[in-house]
Amino acid sequence: MINLKNLNYKELEKFVLEKGWQKFRAKQIAKWLYNKKVKSFQEMTDLSKDIRQTLEKECEINSLQLITYQQSKIDGSIKFLWKLKDGNTIETVLINEKNHKTLCVSTQVGCAVGCRFCYTTKDGLIRNLETSEIVDQYINVQRFLGESEENRISNIVYMGMGEPLANYENVKKSVQIFTHPDMCKLSHRKITISSSGILHQIRKMYEDKDFPEVKLAVSLNASNQNQRAYLMPISQTNTLEELMELLRSIPLKPGWRITLEYVLIKNVNDTPEDAKRLVNLLKKDKHRFKVNLIPFNPYPESDFERPEENRVLAFEKILWDNNIATFIRWSKGRDIAAACGQLRKKELLQIDV
Ligand code: SF4
Structure with missing residues (x-):
């Protein structure tokens, strides 16, 4: 069985031609999948009965099953828990910003990177998600919300x-599907890939002509190499110095900046000295970066604590005083444990949330 959402537009065209159908059938199928967001081939009413029957026999279009969702009473963000075909589970978070909605998608079941402050990594990497499993997080949540402009x-x-x-x-193929004018039609500038800082993969992404141009965010989380190597073991081989050098050399479109994510952890990386070191790290290329400060969201068994609000504000002030664009991301949906991996873990442990 081929899941049609595993195919980018070129592959969909190739599939259609190999079946002996006319090329425009690809456009029709893409419209039903990504614009109408249908759940079955029978709903594709402008395809002939023969084509629909072939598709039904050989293809599938759904990859996720909703297990549960929770909405934050604080800010309206919604966390979805999905079951995959092999029984694994993943999460997606819908964030209600002031003027728009942002969807935070998962790309793997678990994670091998091993950041010390992260819940997702506790069980290691189980497997990569398929393209369709990434794309369906968007399709299913949009279907859940309805298609109105708001x-x-x-x-x-x-x-x-x-x-x-x-x-x-x-991930590359999912971005191609999200941005293709005959598929999801989302704007390139509204898509952000967030990496822990795997240098050769970031380089590869910028050198890859087929990877649509989208924004980059990198988890920094530290103001010096030792601290980063402690919090993020990946930094032992992908050092802070090499990372900054790479980020300074990346070609950026006019008006685009690289986001540096900084999870603030009490008494670990949240001191005024940390803020000053961060200023030093960024002062040469302030215009290239913006900093997102994310106060740590504690979870059961976590080794770390959340800093008090005044410490967070003091950290932010030092950055702004040095003209570094800085924004505090008070974790959305704290009441629904919206940090990645937490709903899934609770479901696995069968703890009431
Ligand atoms: S923070 Fe991201 S990269 Fe680090 S372990 Fe968690 S999921 Fe993986």
Whole structure:
């Protein structure tokens, strides 16, 4: 069985031609899959009965089954828990921003990167998601919300479970599907890939002519190499110095900046000295970066604590005083444990949330 959402537009055209159908059938099928978001081939009413029957016999279009969802009473964000065909589970978070909706998608079941503060990594990597499993998070949530203008998801961030660039080909294909004018039609500038900083994969993404141009976010989380290597073991081989050198050399479109994510952890990386070191790290290329400060969201068994609000604000002030664009991301949906991996873990442990 071929899942049609595993195919980018070129592959869909090839599939259609190999079946002996006319090329325009690809456009029709893409419309039903990504615009109408149908759940069955029978709904594709402008295809002939023969074509629909062949599709039904040889293909599938659904990859996720909704297990449960929870909506935050604080900010309206919604966390979805899906079951995959092999029984694994993944999460997606819908974030209600002031003027738009952002979807935070997962790219792997579990994660091998091993950041010390992250819940997702506790069980290691189980497997990569297929392209269809990434794309269906968007399709299913948009279907869940309905298609009205106010419910339209405009932004996608690859910041859920997993390291996106460790699942390179499927992430690339999902971005192609999200941005293709005959598929999901989302704007390139509203899609962000967030990486823990795998240097060769970031390089590869920028050198790859087939990877649609989208924004980059990198998890920094530290103001010096030792601290980063402690919090993010990946930094032992992909050092902070090499990372910064690479980020300074990346070609950026006019007006685009690289986002540096910084999870603030009490008494670990949240001191004024950390803020000053961060200023030093960024001062040469302030215009290239913006910093997102994310106060740590504690979870059961976590080794770390969340800093008090005044410490977070003091950290932010030092950055702004040095003209570094800085934004605090008070974790959305704290009441539904919206940090990645937590709903899944609770479901596995069968703890009431
Ligand atoms: S923070 Fe991201 S990259 Fe690090 S372990 Fe968690 S999911 Fe993986």
